[in-house]
Amino acid sequence: MTTPNECPSWKKLQNHYHEIKNLHMRDMFASDPDRFDKFFLSSQDIFLDYSKNRITPRTMELLMELVRETRLQEKIQAMFTGEKINSTENRSVLHVALRNPADKPVYVQGQDVMPEVHRVLDKMRGFVHQVRHGEWTGWTGKKVRHVVNIGIGGSDLGPKMVTKALSSFNNDGPEMHFVSNVDPAHLENTLKKIDAETTLFIIASKSFTTQETMFNARQARSWFLEHAKNENHIERHFVAVSTNTDRVRQFGINPDNMFEFWDWVGGRFSLWSAIGLPIALSTGMNSFEQLLQGAHDMDNHFRSAPIESNMPIILALLSIWYTNFFQAQTQAVLPYSQYLKDFPAYLQQGEMESNGKSSTLDGNFVNYATGPVIWGEPGTNGQHAFYQLLHQGTVMVPCDFIIFARQPEHNDRQHRLLMANYLAQTQALMTGKTEEEARQEMNAAGMPPDKINKLLAHKIFPGNRPSNSIMIPELTPRNLGKLIALYEHKIFVQGAVWNINSFDQWGVELGKQLARAIEPELDHDRPVTSHDSSTNGLINLWKKL
Ligand code: G6Q
Numbered sequence: 001m002t003t004p005n006e007c008p009s010w011k012k013l014q015n016h017y018h019e020i021k022n023l024h025m026r027d028m029f030a031s032d033p034d035r036f037d038k039f040f041l042s043s044q045d046i047f048l049d050y051s052k053n054r055i056t057p058r059t060m061e062l063l064m065e066l067v068r069e070t071r072l073q074e075k076i077q078a079m080f081t082g083e084k085i086n087s088t089e090n091r092s093v094l095h096v097a098l099r100n101p102a103d104k105p106v107y108v109q110g111q112d113v114m115p116e117v118h119r120v121l122d123k124m125r126g127f128v129h130q131v132r133h134g135e136w137t138g139w140t141g142k143k144v145r146h147v148v149n150i151g152i153g154g155s156d157l158g159p160k161m162v163t164k165a166l167s168s169f170n171n172d173g174p175e176m177h178f179v180s181n182v183d184p185a186h187l188e189n190t191l192k193k194i195d196a197e198t199t200l201f202i203i204a205s206k207s208f209t210t211q212e213t214m215f216n217a218r219q220a221r222s223w224f225l226e227h228a229k230n231e232n233h234i235e236r237h238f239v240a241v242s243t244n245t246d247r248v249r250q251f252g253i254n255p256d257n258m259f260e261f262w263d264w265v266g267g268r269f270s271l272w273s274a275i276g277l278p279i280a281l282s283t284g285m286n287s288f289e290q291l292l293q294g295a296h297d298m299d300n301h302f303r304s305a306p307i308e309s310n311m312p313i314i315l316a317l318l319s320i321w322y323t324n325f326f327q328a329q330t331q332a333v334l335p336y337s338q339y340l341k342d343f344p345a346y347l348q349q350g351e352m353e354s355n356g357k358s359s360t361l362d363g364n365f366v367n368y369a370t371g372p373v374i375w376g377e378p379g380t381n382g383q384h385a386f387y388q389l390l391h392q393g394t395v396m397v398p399c400d401f402i403i404f405a406r407q408p409e410h411n412d413r414q415h416r417l418l419m420a421n422y423l424a425q426t427q428a429l430m431t432g433k434t435e436e437e438a439r440q441e442m443n444a445a446g447m448p449p450d451k452i453n454k455l456l457a458h459k460i461f462p463g464n465r466p467s468n469s470i471m472i473p474e475l476t477p478r479n480l481g482k483l484i485a486l487y488e489h490k491i492f493v494q495g496a497v498w499n500i501n502s503f504d505q506w507g508v509e510l511g512k513q514l515a516r517a518i519e520p521e522l523d524h525d526r527p528v529t530s531h532d533s534s535t536n537g538l539i540n541l542w543k544k545l
Contacts, residue, residue, distance in 0.1 A: 002070055003360055003499045004324075005368050009065035016062055017325040024464050025052060025430045043311050044297045044482050049469040052430045053318055053398075054326070063317040064307055066497060072313070075496040080303060082108045086266070086503035087361060093503050095269035095488070096299050098261075099292035099481070108264055120260055120274055125285045127239075127259075128277075131200065132173055132284060138197045139233035146194040148177045149278045150187075150216045151204030154267025155241070156180040157349050159204070159278040161342040162271055162291065165480055168339070169283040174200070176282045179220075182212035187219055196227035196237070203240045204275055206267055208247035211512075217251065241274045266503050268349050269488060287477040294481025295488075302489040312489030315400075315468065319490070320497055322398045322466065323369050332390070333376035336403040336422040339475055343402075344376030347487055354491045354502035361499050370498045376400075380421045390429060391461055399467040401426055402483070406474045422469075432463020 004010055029035050029051075039051035039060075078085050082092045097106040097113055105112040130136035134143040149159060160178040170176075177190045201224070203217045224237055231252070239257040240248040248258045259274030271279070272292055280288035302312050322328040333344045355371025377385065379401070390397055403422045407415045433441075438459035442452045472479050495502030521528045521539060528539045 004497050007069035009062050009069055013062050041311055043301045046482055047471040053466045070497045072496050088504045092264040094264040098272035099296040128280045128285045139236050140197045142198050144174050144200045145198040147174045147200045147281050149202045150179045152180040152212045154270050155204040157346045158271030161346040162279045163282045164342050165339045166283045169287050173282045179216055187216050196224050201238045206243050208242045208244040290477035291481040294478035295485035298482045298485035313493050315490040316493035323372050328396050330373040330397050332397050332399040334379050334401050336379040336418055341378050348374045351491050353505050355495050357500040402470045404472050404475045426467045426469050429465040429467050432461035435460050
């Protein structure tokens with residue numbers, strides 16, 4: 001398989017980088033009035049302006065060559081047709097099947113998985129209807145008012161992010177809570193807000209062996225039994241989402257109350273499966289299905305649009321351009337929407353667990369950079385916190401700005417203010433402020449020359465800082481599905497070009513192994529000497545404290 005830096009286009013991109021690295025976007029805009037139209041895409045009601053990037057038409061041509069030379073189209077086809085592209089775990093990668101219509105077969109080892117996918121969706125639909133309409137009640141006959149999802153990583157971040165994003169669609173649905181951290185404070189503080197009679201616990205774990213989740217689940221069950229005082233009541237209050245029926249049964253949950261998914265669904269891509277049950281309970285099954293439909297719309301776009309107008313491919317190529325040629329190590333995701341508060345954290349897992357890899361698919365070490373650090377916060381909060389560094393710091397951070405054009409239920413004036421900030425920030429990052437402009441501005445404000453000279457350097461903004469602007473007409477389940485799938489496929493394209501496996505996560509294993517070894521050493525009072533001096537020192541300090 002080809003590594004990207006062996007491709008002819010890579011060398012050309014390196015040369016091209018040296019040719020254009022000193023061009024300023026201000027000048028590029030000034031010399032080309034059509035720049036917006038040249039670098040603007042729309043598909044499925046998602047609008048992407050990528051003109052405020054340090055690119056020329058030649059940059060995009062060369063990046064497209066890279067895509068062709070790394071045989072992206074074949075890799076896309078392999079994913080959609082169920083090939084075992086997660087080679088280190090010997091698994092297919094088929095989250096796309098979870099949002100595929102029932103009558104379009106998707107095969108895994110010769111078997112169409114669509115009937116099973118839709119059987120579970122039907123089961124979810126029935127359950128969601130019962131809970132939301134008060135037909136499924138707690139042991140005292142009361143309607144479910146609280147749902148606590150106990151899960152971690154992929155079994156938490158996706159459903160939590162979407163549930164929050166679509167909270168305005170929760171018409172009289174239950175109040176949702178998410179417990180992930182093994183820190184006892186997380187569960188305890190949640191239990192304070194609920195009452196056992198009206199609470200449904202979802203134990204969400206693909207493996208049903210994850211230490212943190214199992215621990216919290218057992219604690220939740222004990223707490224419940226303290227109130228209900230009868231194991232038979234567990235049936236009305238605990239359901240499971242998992243691939244592991246035996247473990248679910250052993251835990252004491254009736255497999256009839258289990259919603260299955262499959263090993264070809266990766267944890268961080270699982271919100272479209274029964275792991276999305278909290279979303280469906282909160283917003284209703286119709287909204288959940290709209291979310292799936294939106295993701296399917298984006299799947300169709302990704303699979304069929306030519307690379308020049310393929311939005312996930314363009315976003316991925318821009319990210320590669322900055323990571324591998326400008327050596328940018330971080331990228332920010334800045335949603336101008338309070339509803340998308342958890343979107344950066346969700347993408348952090350999506351991108352960093354998928355592409356934070358150092359070995360190629362052929363088992364060699366890479367000699368080029370792979371996945372960047374992803375971080376972010378909603379605008380405008382971020383503006384009053386870390387944007388200083390984005391504008392005047394010494395590192396370049398490419399940014400994705402995301403906004404919904406309309407917020408029908410909200411104050412127009414306030415939304416315009418949000419929009420003005422969204423627009424102003426990308427403009428400021430791009431244009432900056434020259435020495436000349438800074439001087440004139442201070443002059444016009446009547447500042448004395450000695451003060452101007454003192455402040456001048458502080459008032460200059462270098463500009464030329466890249467950003468993508470994503471605009472979506474409004475926040476609906478369907479549009480959110482498109483947005484999430486857009487980033488999923490972007491992650492896929494990056495991994496495919498870097499020739500790494502975006503679908504395993506061996507990097508989380510070592511810490512787990514060591515924690516298993518350390519835990520028993522915390523059980524006794526004797527000093528510990530079996531590790532390096534720092535780890536020993538910290539363990540022994542803890543014992544003393
Ligand atoms: C995601 C990862 C990881 C996983 C959690 C929870 O892609 O695999 O975040 O989702 O470790 O695993 P379980 O669902 O098996 O508890």
